[in-house]
Every structure is written in structure tokens, then in C-alpha cells.
Amino acid sequence: MGRGRVQLKRIENKINRQVTFSKRRSGLLKKAHEISVLCDAQVALMVFSSKGKLFEYATESCMERILERYERYSFTEIQCATDEIQQNGNWTWEHAKLKARMETLQRNLRYPQWLQISNTFKNQLMVESISELQKKDKELQEQNNILAKKLKEKEKTNVEQAHWQLNNNCQDSSSMLLPLNISSNGREKEDNETTNSGVLLPWMIRHHLE
Template sequence: MGRGRVQLKRIENKISRQVTFSKRRSGLLKKAQEISILCDAEVGLIVFSTKGKLFEFSTDSSMERIIEKYEEYAYSEKRANNDCERKENWCHEYPKLTARIELLQRNIRNYAGEDLDPLSLRELQNLEQQIDNALKRIRTRTNQLMNGSISQLQKKEKSLHEQNNLLAKQLLKENEKQQAEESNKEEEEGLAKDASNFGLPKSPSELHRIPSLTIRYYFSLSL
């Protein structure tokens, strides 16, 4: 009668668990060494006990070299898998994209009034409705742009009108000032001409330079 299969589960007894770990660890390290020798294989074995103690075996001079080799292999394998996934995705997406491009190109030709023969009456009506909607949107956008341009022109016209009014006021002030100066000049020239005819000062400023004459009257009263 053969032995039954032993069920693997955690050993509850702490001492028994430590003894079993020591035996199995030694056997595992021995098996790793045997397979490396018999099969000329590169082996790296790392074991941590429940207390965190490290046990290791490596056929190379250092465990780091085997770990680096493992990381390089894992990265290459992962990259190859990703490339395969991308290729598979592209194989699935390519027909969809091709069909989408063909549909868009056919719609463009239909919007231009080309290749209409294969279309049914229902399809032609839908196409006409789409074109009408597109024309409405185009008209709306055109009106918006035109209204915006008109508004800008009106603002510019108002600004130019205000600038013209300001310039007109400034020009009027300059003309009034010039006329006043010319009037004063003519008045002074007239006074100078009259003064020269009567021997009087030619200008009001010369009046201050004429010597003044004081006349006094003396009265005598006799009784």
C-alpha cells in the first residue's frame, strides 16, 4: 500500500518549523549546486528566513552579476512582448483606420457633388440635409464676421470724427489767437502813427519816459 500525498501547509510549531527550514534549505542549496554542475547551468538562489537572515548560492563570482543578467533578460522579454502587443493592436486597428479613411474620402466627394450614383434616395436626402445645415452654419459665421467688421469700422469712424472735432477746435483757437495778435499789432501801429503826427509818444510805454510838468498858482490876498 503506497503512501498518501502529504498536504503542504504552514508548520505551526516554531521549533519544528526552524528544523524543517534548516533541512530543506540545505537540500535546496545542494540541488542548486548539483544542477549547476551536472547541466552546466547558471544558477542563482536566494532564501530569506523568517527572521530575515539571507542564504544564497550562485554559480557566478557574485550574485549581482546573475541578477543583472536576469534583469536584462526580463527587460528584453518585456520589450519583445510589448512589441508583439503593439503589432497585434496595429493589425486590429489598421483595417478600422483604413475603412474610416475611405468613408471620409467618400463623404468629401459626395459633399463636392461627386460619386452620387451609388447613393440611394434616402442617402441623397440625408446628404442634402447635411449640406443645408453646413450652409446655415457658414452663413451664421459669415454674418458674425461681417457684423464684427462693421462694428470695428463704426468704432474707427467715431474715433476719427472725435479727432476731427478736436483738431477743428484747436484750429479755431489758433485762428482766434492769431487774429487777436494781429488786431493788437494793428492797434499799436495806429497809435504809433498818430503819435508821430502830434509829437506824442509812439507807444503807451513811452508815456512813462516824458518828463512831467507841475504848475502851481500863487494867490495873494490883500486886506
Template sequence: MGRGRVELKRIENKINRQVTFSKRRAGLLKKAHEISVLCDAEVSLIVFSHKGKLFEYSSESCMEKVLERYERYSYAERQLIAPDSSHVNAQTNWSMEYSRLKAKIELLEKNQRHYLGEDLESMSLKELQNLEQQLDIALKHIRSRKNQLMYESLNHLQRKEKDIQEENSMLTKQIKERESILRTQQNQWEQQNRSHDISPPQQHQHQHPYMISHQSPFLNMGGLYQGEDTNGDEEEQS
């Protein structure tokens, strides 16, 4: 016995309404995914529950691209329908721009909360898996960039170390050359000092007899006595 046709009206029972919403929502998201894959169509689906929770699906990586395309298409259609109503079109454009920016801000705020791990109760299992995949991809990019910076920093330090080693080698070579020059100069100075320190042969000094007589008083002792005797004889004679 086949199941009868369900009358399309609001389900009064709160629990049955919630169960039906969950089942129909899952089926709707599944059908949207199937038509996007089978027919290569660009599909976006937005559903708000009676409590205000958002459920969405997009065949693209970002819902914003589909919404912007829809707005451009809708604007072009309205321009073709009423090309002369410029004033009305301007007001409509401002209203659309305001709505678009407001929706974009709300979407960005919601994504930011999701990336921070907040407000995850309204997300389905598939949405959580997509969020996890996006975070994994972001972490891979972050790690790749970090590894690249660390590799560049390591190469810079290695080049700096090599430059310092080359500079040290050059300074060591200069020091050795200066030490060699100083040793050579010192050896030359020592050789010159040795040649100047050789004393000439001692020469005999010729002394004057008068100097010898003053230096040796004993040689004039006889003369002094003779002088004293002469003076004594002169006194006796006088």
C-alpha cells in the first residue's frame, strides 16, 4: 500500500515540524549537490529555520561569488526591462548595494565566528567537515610559509657565518704575514747589534814621564832627600 500524498500546510506539532524540517533540509541539500555535480550547474542554496538558524550550500568555494553573479544578472535584467526609469533604478541600485553589503558583512562575521570555533551549533555535519577542510588547508599554507621563512633565515645565517669565517681567515693570514715581517726585522736588528758590539783591540797608552813621576811618588824620594840635605848644609855654613 503506497503512502498517501502529504497535504502542504504548516505542521502544527512542534516536534513533527522540527523532524520534517531536518529531513527535508537534508534532502534539499542533497538534491542541490546532485544537480551541481550531474549537470555541472552553479548552485547555491540558503535556508533559514523558524528559529533564525542559517543553512546553506554552494557548489562554488565561496557563496559570495554566486551572490555577486546573481546581483549582476538581476541588475542587467532590470536595466533591459526599464531603461528609462533612471531615478527608480538609482534607488534600486542603492538598495541592492546596501542589501549586498549587509549580507556580505553578516556572512564574514559568521565565517569569522566559525573559524574561531564559535556558533557551531547551527552547522550540519557536512558544513563542519567543510570548515575542518578549510582550516586544514589554511594550516598547510601557514606551515608552508613558516617553513619557507625559517629556510630563508637559515640560509641567511649560513651565508653570514661563511662571510665571518672568510674574514677571520683573511685576518689570520694578515697577522701571520706581519709576524713574519716583524721576525725578519728583528733578526736584522740583532745582526746589526752584534756587529756594533764587537770592541776594537786595546792600545797601549804612552804616558809622559812627568805624569809617571806624579803618579809614582816613590821615584822622586832621592831627589827630595838631596834637596833637604842641601838646605841643611847651607844652614850650617851660615
């Protein structure tokens, strides 16, 4: 069975890390030389150790010339990318203008519909306002009816209390006048007796003369 893929991670042991760096660096420089010779390619390789030490390889020892070529290529690539971005920006601007114009035309075409929707919305608001006012009016009428009922009940109670008080006053007055009437009747009786005893009526005088 073949070995599984080994996960690459930092070697914690310092000595093992230095040994591995030395071996891999030598192998990398060897591979760079091989591809330069075998494929007639210009190769520039730079490796810095963890301590900052530089190890490099360049085809025919022309590192500076390869770096200058790299800078020219990088500048050209950046310039092309900038031009493409500007061109894309112009296209984006044109697209934005066309899109805005198209939206304006569509909005103008839909204007009657939007106007109808706006009017419908206004009508709906008016209907809702009228319904709300009618509801408040109904509540006020109910409150007025309740208050009127309470007032009638209060008036009825006041009238009943007034009648009751008037009846009591009349009964008190009758009880106070009764002794006076009795004494008055007795006095009239005495007067009648006195009259009868001291005064003769005309028919009685004629009777005595005969």
C-alpha cells in the first residue's frame, strides 16, 4: 500500500527544521537549473531563510536583467488591466445611463396606471376616514343615550322623594289641626246652649201668648 498524503505544517523542532530547509533548498535550486537548461527558460529564484539569509539562482547569472524584464511585464500587465477597467467603467456608465432612460420610459408608460393606483389609494383612505368618523359618532350617541337614561332615573328619584316628603308634611299638619277643631266644636255647643237658655225664638213667644 502507498503512503497517504502527509499534511504540511511547520516543523516545531528547530534542528529538524534547519536540516529540512537545507535539503529542500538544494533540491529547489537544482530543479530551477534543470528547467532552465532543459527547456531553455529564463529562471530567477530567490529564497530567504527564517533568519533573513538570501539564496538565489538565475539563468546565466543574469538576475538583474530578469528582474528588469519582470518589472516591464508587470507594468504592461497593470496598464492593460487599468485600460480594461476604464473601458469597463465606460461601459458601466453607458449601461447605467441606458438603464435609467429605460426605467424613465417604463415609468412614463405606467403613469396612468400609477395615477389610478394613487386615486384608488386616496379613495380607500377617505372611506377608512369616513368609517372611523361613523364609528366615533355611534360611540358618542351611545354615551349620550346612557347619560340621558341616567338623568331620567335621577329625575324620577327626585320626584318620588318630593312626593314622599310632601305627604309627610301634610300628615303632620292634619295632626296639629285636629285638637283645634275639637275645641271649636265644644265652644259652639256651649254657645248654643247659652242661646237656647237665655233667648226665646219668635215661634216660642207666640206659643206662650196663646
